[in-house]
Amino acid sequence: MVISSQPAALPAMFEQDQDLHSPNRNLTPLGTTLDAHGRLQVGGCTLSELARTYGTPLYVLDEATLRGTCRAYREALQAHYPGPSLALYASKANSSLALSALVASEGLGLDAVSAGELLTALQGGMPPGRIVLHGNNKSAEELALAAGAGVTIVADNWRDLELLAELAPGLNAPVQLMLRFTPGIECHTHEYIRTGHLDSKFGFDPDQLETVLRHLQGCSWARLNGLHAHIGSQIFELQPHRDLAGVMADALALARSLGHPVNDLNVGGGLGIRYVASDDPPSIDAWVQTVAEAVVRACQERALALPRLLCEPGRSLVATAGVTLYSVGSCKEIPGIRTYLSVDGGMSDNPRPITYQSRYTAVLADRPNAPAGETVTVAGKHCESGDVLLKDVALPPAVPGDVLVVFATGAYNASMGSNYNRIPRPAAVLVSSGIAELVQRREQPEELLRYDVVPARLAPIT
Ligand code: LLP
Numbered sequence: 173m174v175i176s177s178q179p180a181a182l183p184a185m186f187e188q189d190q191d192l193h194s195p196n197r198n199l200t201p202l203g204t205t206l207d208a209h210g211r212l213q214v215g216g217c218t219l220s221e222l223a224r225t226y227g228t229p230l231y232v233l234d235e236a237t238l239r240g241t242c243r244a245y246r247e248a249l250q251a252h253y254p255g256p257s258l259a260l261y262a263s264k265a266n267s268s269l270a271l272s273a274l275v276a277s278e279g280l281g282l283d284a285v286s287a288g289e290l291l292t293a294l295q296g297g298m299p300p301g302r303i304v305l306h307g308n309n310k311s312a313e314e315l316a317l318a319a320g321a322g323v324t325i326v327a328d329n330w331r332d333l334e335l336l337a338e339l340a341p342g343l344n345a346p347v348q349l350m351l352r353f354t355p356g357i358e359c360h361t362h363e364y365i366r367t368g369h370l371d372s373k374f375g376f377d378p379d380q381l382e383t384v385l386r387h388l389q390g391c392s393w394a395r396l397n398g399l400h401a402h403i404g405s406q407i408f409e410l411q412p413h414r415d416l417a418g419v420m421a422d423a424l425a426l427a428r429s430l431g432h433p434v435n436d437l438n439v440g441g442g443l444g445i446r447y448v449a450s451d452d453p454p455s456i457d458a459w460v461q462t463v464a465e466a467v468v469r470a471c472q473e474r475a476l477a478l479p480r481l482l483c484e485p486g487r488s489l490v491a492t493a494g495v496t497l498y499s500v501g502s503c504k505e506i507p508g509i510r511t512y513l514s515v516d517g518g519m520s521d522n523p524r525p526i527t528y529q530s531r532y533t534a535v536l537a538d539r540p541n542a543p544a545g546e547t548v549t550v551a552g553k554h555c556e557s558g559d560v561l562l563k564d565v566a567l568p569p570a571v572p573g574d575v576l577v578v579f580a581t582g583a584y585n586a587s588m589g590s591n592y593n594r595i596p597r598p599a600a601v602l603v604s605s606g607i608a609e610l611v612q613r614r615e616q617p618e619e620l621l622r623y624d625v626v627p628a629r630l631a632p633i634t
Pocket of ligand 1: 404583584
């Protein structure tokens with residue numbers, strides 16, 4: 173028998189962009205490879221072995237890719253923007269103590285939108301001075317938690333300002349404030365994840381901006397440090413981000429002319445990633461360069477001193493670093509119609525396909541190169557016909573127990589997950605240099621009953 177010394181190659185569609193400033197353009201985590209048996213490895217860990225050790229569904233996060241994307245933002249900002257800058261991780265994409273700690277260790281800041289995300293960031297070791305709190309309907313408790321910790325609050329509406337004015341006398345320092353407004357910019361993305369157009373629940377209407385800025389002149393409890401706008405998510409176009417710079421520079425000029433020492437310009441997030449081979453997002457470097465150059469030009473045109481440039485990437489920081497492992501179970505073949513291959517997770521661990529009709533890429537963990545024998549539809553295990561993870565995808569014949577790997581699931585999967593059908597949430601592991609560490613333990617079915625209360629009159633329940 174002749175044993176080839178050549179290691180098996182990855183499937184062609186997984187060819188990686190060698191430019192380390194472009195991890196968001198890859199379908200797989202950086203350094204995805206095959207082990208000696210041709211099985212898929214991420215972070216030096218063989219995926220089917222992780223599935224055996226930790227069970228499925230399993231979220232796997234690759235540390236090298238996470239650090240790579242953080243560095244790509246940091247280095248691109250340094251390279252393309254002549255003033256100070258900071259990238260804030262939009263933690264709605266995937267919020268955990270481990271991710272907060274990792275992102276903090278890379279020198280980034282963080283955007284939180286609830287008390288839960290804020291506590292996760294603070295307890296994960298993110299310095300409060302690098303956190304901003306967003307939200308179109310913050311509670312008094314959330315505002316008090318943030319203001320008390322010295323976190324910057326992004327005022328989204330008049331209600332925020334009213335609640336803060338009530339809280340302020342109890343605080344021993346002025347509230348660090350940023351003002352969010354709707355920039356009125358259209359971009360091509362799913363309707364649900366567009367936020368910059370005028371018909372949006374987020375932010376002050378641009379027509380109200382001057383009134384708010386004048387109102388804040390009289391608020392000694394507030395220190396207005398920054399302006400914020402965000403145009404949407406999973407955006408591949410660059411032009412809307414250029415347009416945004418002009419709109420924001422106008423707002424900056426207005427704020428400064430009214431005496432506010434505004435130094436932070438926060439342009440939001442939105443850079444898209446590759447979910448399927450045909451997706452072609454700009455690289456992190458190209459996105460940052462576009463934004464940075466547009467802000468510099470817009471400030472020069474208005475003779476404004478350069479602000480500190482903030483951006484809030486979520487998806488492009490964490491999506492490609494994540495893969496989800498499922499075990500294949502039943503298969504239903506409907507001759508002439510469709511073959512359903514069912515896995516042990518679904519819309520509770522990845523609600524994006526049913527919510528946005530999002531598409532994903534998948535392979536079998538131990539046979540990534542096997543010829544695709546058939547077109548199948550990968551269904552979840554939830555009691556809902558629409559619970560489909562991948563529609564009409566080419567896969568090699570799979571048998572029960574095979575591990576299916578779905579790529580680019582690091583963003584808006586775990587964080588948007590649910591317990592639908594009382595299905596426990598998956599575990600998550602962080603992989604690096606051949607070592608896997610648990611960062612979220614698997615929820616147990618009994619834990620799902622923790623918050624149930626049975627009125628005594630309905631007893632007996634044992
Ligand atoms: N900043 C603000 C104020 C945002 O609202 C968002 C996302 C971001 C930053 C981060 O945007 P990114 O860089 O991730 O595109 N659940 C949807 C995405 C919703 C995005 C909401 N806001 C999805 O699964 O596609």
